Amino acid sequence: MPTKVIGQKAIIVGASSGIGAELARQIAEGGGLVATVARRTDRLQPLADKYPERVFPFTHDVTNYAEAPEVFQKCTDALGGLDFIIYCSGVMPEVGPHEYNTEKDLAMVDVNISGAIAWLNAAATRMESTGHGSIIGIGSVAGDRGRCAQPVYNSSKAFLHTYLEALRNRLVKKGVKVVTIKPGPTESEMTQGMKGTMPVNDAAAKIINLKDRTGEHYLKLTHRIAFFIIKRIPSPIFRKLKI
Amino acid sequence: MHLSLDRLANVTGFGMTAGADGYLYRPTQVEEFHQILALAQQTGRQISLRGSGRSYGDANIGSESILLDITRFNRILDFDPTTGLIYCEAGVTLEQLWRYTLESGFWPPVVSGTMFPTLGGALGMNLHGKNAFKAGPIGNHVTEIEVLFPNGNQETLTPEHPLFHQVISTAGLLGIILRVKLKMKRISSGDLRVLPISIPNWDGQFRVFEQEREQADYMVSWIDCFGRGKSAGRGLFHAGYYTVDPSPNPITLRPEHQDLPDTILTYFPKSIVWRFLKKLNNRPGMSFVNWAKYTSSRILGNGRPHPQSLVGFSFLLDYVPNWRLAYGSSGFIQYQTFVPAEHAPRVFARQLELQQAAKLESFLGVMKRHIPDNFLFSHAVDGYSLALDFKITERNKDAVWRLAHQMNELVLLAGGRFYLAKDSTLTPEHFAQSIGMDALETYAKLKTTLDPQAILTSDLAKRLHLDPRA
Incomplete structure (x- = not known):
């Protein structure tokens, strides 16, 4: 049970399922205050009913990014401040090996990129002024290379990594922490049927422990080592490999 | 409607x-105050008033509220050098006041240990000084205030108006004081005659205060909180007496004569002193500093009066710039309680014993004499106050709060009071018990009529249940 969240004020964007839902649950259980943001409010309600004093649900579709600053402010009002924000919203639709579907790809860009920009820009504006807080983005090991299976998902996560790196370079000197988490496959709706996934409660507990550690983090040592190597494989060789 | 996120700022109490x-909003015109009130109403957001941010705890901060900082609303509008009546905007500081009026032979009637508070903040808290036993709080010397109420009314209140004694002292929760007329104290010299007396124990402390009470104009005593047993309550008492300068244009009234020096021991720049104090800012270090101060007080200047500038005597806290940083990044709290004269010897002695038993001695203890006043949230009693500074760390925080609550109980049993400008530890129950249900009911009624939407708030108001929205 993470104890370092007692009294802390958090926003979880994408809190209706997967890592986001589990993060919200662990923060609330650990004595923190959490604003849960998601499109599907009915999924947020049970946690809010269980901890009515500490959980504040907000309905919002991250693709409606013009609305983000206002919902963000409603969250900080409800919380009475902000210590950290975790952007968890992300989609990875199935893509066939020969499929190039722009509509599907742009829908992914909307959630994984545009929504992240809208929310994390709001958080960055606030934290640059107030000089404290953590911004945490859920990237992915998938963002480390462009692979055959998921061209746009890979690039959307690579975008997030670079965007967070830039925020980090801007904000660290203001006392703000910026954390990139690169989970591997984690049990969620996104990874149904996959093998070797990490239990979602483990992933969430690790993320909470890393929330104030500025930098990029893998959740497993094996990932850290594997991706250290994978990132350095020259492209002409990489394209011949089946990874 | 949402407020622009780039207005956001992080503010802290002085501790x-x-x-x-x-x-954060820093208005310069009265119209802007009205606009900010309207903005609060439109957005359903509350307002916390803030002056120079000298209140130690959470009275000058309000999470996610509009922080209405009055420090730019700071013009002196009129001054009559024959009567000493000064008319100014609420953001004017005590420093501005004395610099403006001293050469005409006037000094603020009441000043705190620092010259930086604004008049608005000073009246919200109704602050007192080392002359509290004669002059009472600063509100006693105000002839008029102009107040903007959250219900939209703007009124001019004189001491005869019932709201006058209610707006002053209620921590900025009933109305926004915009302008102030204050009667300055006439003086003919910028120097006081100051008498230091080394005091061996509590008995000595109470005796000297009673003995000097008639003649002295200012009285304050420093307490070494590490003194125990027969030496408990030892310290150094100072009395200040106004003096008469026979020259028609005395040099002592010039700001150059008053200004605090930039160096200590001639060569040592004061701006870095806090860094050295920080090294000593731990229990053994402060035990030594207190012992050394007490020991030297017995030898150096004991019982020998000397002249000292009003600024040097009054604003001891400004003597070491940035001294609060010596307490380290997690800060400190000030804890001041006011106890009726008949109970004060017992309560203060017991407070010291509790600190020593918990190994949480205050690094600085300051004692003063007070008289009662009739402001709604008056902190004064006919008795004494003891102010204590506690360094706060991650590790000792809970223990300090427990100690404070134990000390609160003693004060409550003795019919004592607390001071919102310095408070960090009170519970709603402790505050209610100290101030009395009548005062709280009056406050609640006034809040409903003057601020029906509960726009004015602060983190202190929320903590003490003085904000109906909380």
Whole structure:
């Protein structure tokens, strides 16, 4: 049970399922205050009913990014401040090996990129002024290379990594922490049927422990080592490999 | 409608133990105050008033509220050098006041240990000084205030108006004081005659205060909180007496004569002193500093009066710039209680014993004499106050709060009071018991009529249940 969240004020964007839902649950259980943001409010309600004093649900579709600053402010009002924000919203639709579907790809860009920009820009504006807080983005090991299976998902996560790196370079000197988490496959709706996934409660507990550690983090040592190597494989060789 | 996020700022109380993010506005015109009130109404957001941020705890901060900082609303509008009546905007500081009026032979009637508070903040808290036993709080010397109420009314209140004694002292929760007329104290010299007396124990402390009470104009005593047994309550008492300068244009009234020096021991720049104090800012270090101060007080200047500038005597806290940083990043709290004269010897002695038993001695203890006043949230009693500074760390925080609650109980049993400008530890129950249900009911009624939407708030108001929205 993470104890370092007692009294802390958090926003979880994408809190209706997967890592986001589990993060919200662990923060609330650990004595923190959490604003849960998601499109599907009915999924947020049970946690809010269980901890009515500490959980504040907000309905919002991250693709409606013009609305983000206002919902963000409603969250900080409800919380009475902000210590950290975790952007968890992300989609990875199935893509066939020969499929190039722009509509599907742009829908992914909307959630994984545009929504992240809208929310994390709001958080960055606030934290640059107030000089404290953590911004945490859920990237992915998938963002480390462009692979055959998921061209746009890979690039959307690579975008997030670079965007967070830039925020980090801007904000660290203001006392703000910026954390990139690169989970591997984690049990969620996104990874149904996959093998070797990490239990979602483990992933969430690790993320909470890393929330104030500025930098990029893998959740497993094996990932850290594997991706250290994978990132350095020259492209002409990489394209011949089946990874 | 949402407020622009780039208005956000993080502010802390002076002790740096409490902080909050809010939307910062620094108006310069009365119209802007009205606009900010309207903005609060439109957005359903509350307003926290803030002057120079000298309240130690959470009275000057309000999480996610509009932080209405009055420090730019700071013009002196009129001054009559024959009567000493000064008319100014609420953001004017005590420093501005004395610099403006001293050469005409006037000094603020009441000043705190620092010259930086604004008049608005000073009246919100109704602050007192080392002359509290004669002059009472600063509100006693105000002839008029102009107040903007959250219900939209703007009124001019004189001491005869019933709201006068209610707006002053209620921590900025009933109305926004915009302008103030204050009667300055006439003086003919910028120097006081100051008498230091080394005091061996509590008995000595109470005796000297009673003995000097008639003649002295200012009285304050420093307490070494590490003194125990027969030496408990030992310290150094100072009395200040106004003096008469026969020259028609005395040099002592010039600001150059008053200004605090930039160096200590001639060569040592004061701006870095806090860094050295920080090294000593731990229990053994401060035990030594207190012992050394007491020991030297017995030898150096004991019982020998000397002249000292009003600024040097009054604003002891400004003597070491940035001294609060010596307490480290997690800050400190100030804890001041006011106890009726007949109970004070017992209560203060017991407070010291509790600190020593918990190994949480205050690094600085300051004692003063007070008289009662009739402001709604008056902190004064016919008795004494003891102010204590506690360094706060992650590790000792809970223990300090427990100690404070134990000391609160003693004060409550003795019919004592607390001071919102310095408070960090009170519970709603402790505050209610000290101030009395009548005062709280009056406050609640006034809040409903003057601020029906409960726009004015602060983190202190929320903590003590003085904000109906909380």
